[in-house]
Amino acid sequence: MDLPAGTRNFSYAEDMAIFRTKTQWVLLFVFLAVLFTAPLYLANYWLSVANLIGITIIAITGLNLLTGYCGQLSIGHAGFIAVGAYTSAILNSRFGVPFPLALISSGLVAGVVGMIFGIPSLRVKGFYLAISTIAAQLIIIWVINHWTEMTGGFDGMNVPYMSLGNLTFRSEGSQFYVIMVIAIVTLFLAKNIARTRVGRAFIAVRDNDLAAEVMGINLFRYKLLAFFFGCFFAGIAGSLLAHWMRFINSESFTFSSSVLFIGMIIIGGLGTTLGPILGAIFIRLLDVGVTRLSPALDKALPGLPSGFTAGISPLVFGLVIILFLIFEPRGLAHRWTLFKSAYRLWPFSY
Amino acid sequence: MPEFLQFVVTGITVGMVYSLIALGFVLVWKSCGVANLALGQLTLISAWFTYAMLDPSEANLPIWLGLPLVVLFAIAMGWTIERIVLRPLIAQPILSLITVTLGISFFLEGVVTIVWPKSLARLPRLFPQQPISIGTASISYESLWTVVIALALFGLLSLYFKYHRMGIAMRATADDQLAVQACGVPVTRIFSGSWMLACVLAAFGGVLVASIGGITPGLTQTGFKAFSVVILGGLDSFLGAIVAGPIIGLAENVGGGYLAPLTWPGVRELIPFVIIIIVMFVKPYGLFGEHRIERI
Numbered sequence: 001m002d003l004p005a006g007t008r009n010f011s012y013a014e015d016m017a018i019f020r021t022k023t024q025w026v027l028l029f030v031f032l033a034v035l036f037t038a039p040l041y042l043a044n045y046w047l048s049v050a051n052l053i054g055i056t057i058i059a060i061t062g063l064n065l066l067t068g069y070c071g072q073l074s075i076g077h078a079g080f081i082a083v084g085a086y087t088s089a090i091l092n093s094r095f096g097v098p099f100p101l102a103l104i105s106s107g108l109v110a111g112v113v114g115m116i117f118g119i120p121s122l123r124v125k126g127f128y129l130a131i132s133t134i135a136a137q138l139i140i141i142w143v144i145n146h147w148t149e150m151t152g153g154f155d156g157m158n159v160p161y162m163s164l165g166n167l168t169f170r171s172e173g174s175q176f177y178v179i180m181v182i183a184i185v186t187l188f189l190a191k192n193i194a195r196t197r198v199g200r201a202f203i204a205v206r207d208n209d210l211a212a213e214v215m216g217i218n219l220f221r222y223k224l225l226a227f228f229f230g231c232f233f234a235g236i237a238g239s240l241l242a243h244w245m246r247f248i249n250s251e252s253f254t255f256s257s258s259v260l261f262i263g264m265i266i267i268g269g270l271g272t273t274l275g276p277i278l279g280a281i282f283i284r285l286l287d288v289g290v291t292r293l294s295p296a297l298d299k300a301l302p303g304l305p306s307g308f309t310a311g312i313s314p315l316v317f318g319l320v321i322i323l324f325l326i327f328e329p330r331g332l333a334h335r336w337t338l339f340k341s342a343y344r345l346w347p348f349s350y
Numbered sequence: 351m352p353e354f355l356q357f358v359v360t361g362i363t364v365g366m367v368y369s370l371i372a373l374g375f376v377l378v379w380k381s382c383g384v385a386n387l388a389l390g391q392l393t394l395i396s397a398w399f400t401y402a403m404l405d406p407s408e409a410n411l412p413i414w415l416g417l418p419l420v421v422l423f424a425i426a427m428g429w430t431i432e433r434i435v436l437r438p439l440i441a442q443p444i445l446s447l448i449t450v451t452l453g454i455s456f457f458l459e460g461v462v463t464i465v466w467p468k469s470l471a472r473l474p475r476l477f478p479q480q481p482i483s484i485g486t487a488s489i490s491y492e493s494l495w496t497v498v499i500a501l502a503l504f505g506l507l508s509l510y511f512k513y514h515r516m517g518i519a520m521r522a523t524a525d526d527q528l529a530v531q532a533c534g535v536p537v538t539r540i541f542s543g544s545w546m547l548a549c550v551l552a553a554f555g556g557v558l559v560a561s562i563g564g565i566t567p568g569l570t571q572t573g574f575k576a577f578s579v580v581i582l583g584g585l586d587s588f589l590g591a592i593v594a595g596p597i598i599g600l601a602e603n604v605g606g607g608y609l610a611p612l613t614w615p616g617v618r619e620l621i622p623f624v625i626i627i628i629v630m631f632v633k634p635y636g637l638f639g640e641h642r643i644e645r646i
Contacts (some may be wrong), residue, residue, distance in 0.1 A: 073445055075387075075452070120630035126444040127385035127585070128634055131577050135626040138574065142623075146614045259452045266449055307467025315460025321453030325446050326438045 004344060018191065035180060039173030047172040049288055054179040055240050056280040060264050061190045062233025067262070068271035069194055070226035071206030072121050073130045076137030077261045080231040082144060082253035084110040084238025086151055089159040089248060094150075099163050099243065106239035107232045113140070114231025121223045125209070137258055141250045156249025159242045175244055182240065186233055191273045193229060202226055203271070256314070263321040269333025278332040283317070290316055356488070357604045363493035365599020366500040367559045371576040372583065372591040373500075373507060374551035380586050381520040381544040384436060384447045388455035390573020392427070392549055395458050396556035397473070397565045398466045399423050404474050420553055428549030432542040440541075459570075471565045473557070496558045503551065504592045511588070520544055524586070571619075575602075578622035581629050584639020594637060598622050 004023075009015040019025050039047060063077050074080075088106035091097040097105070117136035121129050144151045151157060162169040162178055169175045193199050201222045204212035213219050242248045260283065268279025294309045328335065371389055378386045386392075402408045403416035411419070435454060439446055481488040511517040522530045523540050531537050559572055579598050583590025598621075606618020635641045 067445070071445070073448060075448075117627075120627070120634065124630060124634040127379075127448060128581070128630065130385070130387070130448050131581055132626060132630045134574065134577070135623040138623045139620065139627070142616075142620050146616060256456070259456065262449055262452065266446075270445075305464055305467065307464045310467065311460045311463030311465075313460070314456045315464065318453045318456030318458070318460060321456065322435055322450055325442075325450045325453065326435070329442065329446060 016195070036177070039176050044172050047176050049284065051172065051176055051179050051244055053280050053284045054176075054183040055237050055244065056261075056264070056284060057183050057276055058179075058186045058240065059234050059237035060261050060268075060276040060280055061186050062230040062237070063261050064265050064268075064270070064272075064276045065190055065193060065199075065202070065233070066226050066230030068265055068275065069199055069206060070202035070223065070230075071125075071209075072118070072223060072226055072230075073126070073262075074133040074227075074230065075130050075255075075258050075262060076117070076133035076135075076140070077230075077234055078253040078255070078258040079133075079137035079140035080110045080114050080234040081238035081241065082140055082250065083113045083231075084235025085242035085248050085253070086144060086238075087235065088239030089157055089242045090150055092243070093157070093160055098165075099160075103236060103239045107235040110235025110238060111228040111232035114227045114234070115224050118224055118227030121227065122220055134255070134258075137255055141253060144250050144253075152249070154249065156247055156251075159246050159248060161246065162240075162243040179240055179244070182236065186236070187273065187277070190233070194273065198222070198225065206271075260317060263317065263324075265331075266329075267320065267324045267331055269331025272331070272333040274333040274336060275331055278336070282332060283320075286316065286320065287313065353607065354604070357607045358600065359489050359493070361600035361603035362596045363489070363496050363562075363599070364603065365579075365596035366497045367555055367562075367572070367595075368576045368579045368598055369592050369595025370496075370500045370503065370558065371552055371555040371573065372579040372595060373504065373588060374548035374555070375576060375580050376583075376586060376588055376591050377507070377544050377551065378548045379580075380524045382436070382541050383444075383524065385444070385451065386548065387448060387451045387577075388458060388573075389552060389576050390570035391455040391458040391462070392552040393556040393559065393573055394565075394567075394569040395427070395462050396420060396424055396549075396553035397560035397569060398462055398471075400553075400557050400560065401466070401471050401473055401565055405471070406474070417557070420557065421550055424549040424553035425546045428546035429542055431549070432545035436541070436545070437538065455570075469567050473561045473565065475561075490562070492558065492562045496562070499554060499558065500592070500595070503554065504588060508588055516540070516543060575622045578626045580636075581626050582636055584636030586640050587636070587638035590636055590638035598625065601625060 003020060007021060009020075014020070019028055038050065042050070059077065059081055063074065066072050066074055084106040087109040088099075088102040091102040091105060092099060117133065120132045124132070145154055147153070162175060169178055194202070201212070201217045204215065204217055205219065205222055205226075209219060212222075241252070245252070264279035264283045265275055266279070267282055268275030268277065290313045294312045298309055324331065371393060374392075375386055375389055378384055400416070400420050403411050403419050404413065409416070431454060435450055436447075439450055481490045482494065483489075511521055519530070519535045520540050520543070522533075522535065523537055527537060555572075555576075556569065559569065575598060579591055579594045582598060583592075583594030602618050602621045605621050609617045629636065
């Protein structure tokens with residue numbers, strides 16, 4: 001479909017390849033080269049934006065597996081990210097577990113917590129599940145705020161730098177490499193989960209879970225597996241977030257950020273590999289734009305009410321989510337596909 | 351147990367506020383099939399609008415003029431939300447419908463922050479100040495009126511759905527949209543009607559809860575607690591909402607009141623959400639909810 005004219009597949013491996021043509025390989029290497037030399041010429045501010053985008057991509061790739069592919073709406077993703085962040089922070093700073101091990105275990109712990117809160121998904125779906133994940137989020141944050149000996153409660157806790165053996169990642173640029181490598185691995189894993197048996201089972205469950213069960217898909221297994229994968233990536237992202245920000249408290253994992261994650265995958269495109277990337281970039285850059293523009297606007301137009309700078313970002317995000325759902329429910333990924341096919345056929349679009 | 355009676359009285363009155371907000375949710379769910387997650391924000395913005403109408407430093411209107419204006423505001427808000435946001439999304443998957451109400455809640459929160467940047471305020475007194483005492487407990491006029499208004503609205507709504515032409519049409523729409531359309535019922539009018547009613551209910555809830563505890567950002571939390579009422583009572587049952595409200599209120603106040611010294615302070619905020627999870631595991635369709643059997 002998306003291949004240039006004259007490209008034919010003669011084997012299954014060719015048909016399944018992510019990068020099929022020489023042009024795609026060249027573009028991939030150019031992209032990777034640009035990405036991995038970025039710390040050389042980007043300012044620290046933009047590197048930190050890129051790092052946040054990378055972490056967000058990891059987190060919402062998980063959410064996309066859970067919501068986009070398996071159709072299990074979770075509005076508590078920030079809660080699961082918080083589980084990962086605190087697991088890693090506590091293991092690393094209180095028990096001296098090395099960072100790579102803490103990273104993996106935070107993914108596993110978040111995955112298991114997600115599975116526990118995912119058990120209701122077996123009997124309920126849609127709105128009921130949405131509410132129980134909201135409850136999960138609020139319960140997790142409550143526990144973090146009140147388990148003071150371990151988590152530092154409302155005061156939060158300090159987290160050491162990421163490190164690998166004797167190597168400590170102190171600068172924004174070195175953390176960029178860690179985060180981007182993990183983000184690329186995550187995307188690769190997610191792409192392959194989505195197109196193997198597991199992913200196709202997820203899609204069957206999303207489209208009609210009764211029909212999927214009749215076809216021999218074990219609903220219990222696959223729904224819990226979706227929760228595990230979704231929350232595993234959330235945990236990894238949480239661990240990276242904790243070691244990147246170097247200070248965490250429950251303020252970083254609010255209900256609003258959960259909603260924003262849902263908004264990101266919808267804006268990016270549900271159930272696509274590209275969706276989380278586009279969604280994360282779009283929303284994070286919008287955030288940067290709003291936080292940079294609104295003080296300037298405030299100064300330029302003195303008639304604005306005093307709550308303008310604080311209130312403009314929820315207003316804009318709410319508006320963007322609503323507009324996307326009404327006008328482009330398939331997200332930016334769909335736009336990208338349209339653009340690609342238009343560009344491929346140009347100038348003979350018929 | 352001198353404090354027991356007080357916990358019970360507070361629990362029931364607070365629970366009735368939750369019921370009131372939950373009724374608005376059930377109404378929209380029953381007739382449009384939309385899960386409205388913006389309850390808390392609708393309550394919050396109505397409370398602030400009431401403040402803007404009644405407070406001496408703002409419009410300073412008399413109560414007989416201000417409160418009807420609040421109702422008009424709620425009706426206009428309900429109409430706008432339905433017409434602009436939800437009408438284009440008819441027949442979309444439930445995921446979109448839930449997320450769009452979350453978008454609405456973000457938007458409303460932004461509006462509230464921009465228009466009323468001070469995050470705390472008190473409504474002027476609507477009722478007499480002197481509390482009534484029952485034994486060792488005391489109950490304020492606000493709380494008493496909350497209970498009365500919630501029960502009255504419940505009665506009115508039940509009658510409306512049972513006997514009024516529009517109410518019957520709403521129930522029919524909830525059951526089968528296509529069939530109802532074929533019978534000549536204007537489905538879109540029913541949708542906007544139920545959204546307007548739901549917003550009015552949220553406005554009542556907002557005014558009452560704000561006159562008891564003042565206007566705080568915590569009003570959005572009240573919205574979350576209304577969800578636990580809806581879940582416990584069953585999504586499509588007015589009776590469920592009115593029964594489950596006081597249960598949640600009692601669990602929160604009595605349970606929280608006695609558990610807090612034994613366990614952690616602040617345990618009462620957790621109780622409604624633990625109840626949600628327990629209900630999900632044990633009886634997901636709630637006390638009075640209809641268990642729909644799905645067919646392929």
